Amino acid sequence: MADDRISLVFAALADPTRRAILTRLTEGDATVAELAEPFDMSQPAVSRHLKVLERAGLISRTRRATARLSHLEAGPLREVTTWLARYQRFWDESHERLDELLAALQGDRAHDDRNGTDRR
Template sequence: MDQLSSVFAALADPTRRALLQRLSEGDASVSELAEPFAVSQPAISRHLKVLETAGLISRSRVATARYSHLEAAPLKEATEYMDRYKRFWNRTFDRLDEALAHYQATTKETPDE
């Protein structure tokens, strides 16, 4: 699987998105990351493995604790990919606005029967 596909697959899960949000505030251990969730630390570790495989986090060991660190570069590629579609939809909505304005101007010019 290419990296962009891995990033989107990792982002598909709400728990993993929440983990990335937490890591945007700074590095954290598995126990710190697991704290707000009603799942086990091993489950959080599996989520972290998916994020690591996608290149969204890196992990390091300090004594017995494993810390995760956000790696934002892959998110830039995903954002650029999505921006192309945002521009498409913005152009589409702009054309729709123009068509609506033209329609409204045309209907104002014709007298009611």
């Protein structure tokens, strides 16, 4: 089930408009009209983006009087970050092995230079 949610989150984040909406929501809750303001698109188009974000669990929507407010829900981003962290460890370990190999090769080269050996 978690993998399905991660897929929904990645799909939602794949669109730059939705990422911009999430960035705006870090400043606080907003109406559809407020979220549509910086974009050259209709409020119904923004509402469709909001539905994708809501389905992914990245936002929740509530009513306050006549306004419908969108609120950032950061929990799914934490799940994605945790999932990605496994790959960060993989790359860190790979870079460490590469650093060790380069240091060993440079050490061999320095040793050869001191002894007048040409390894070409």
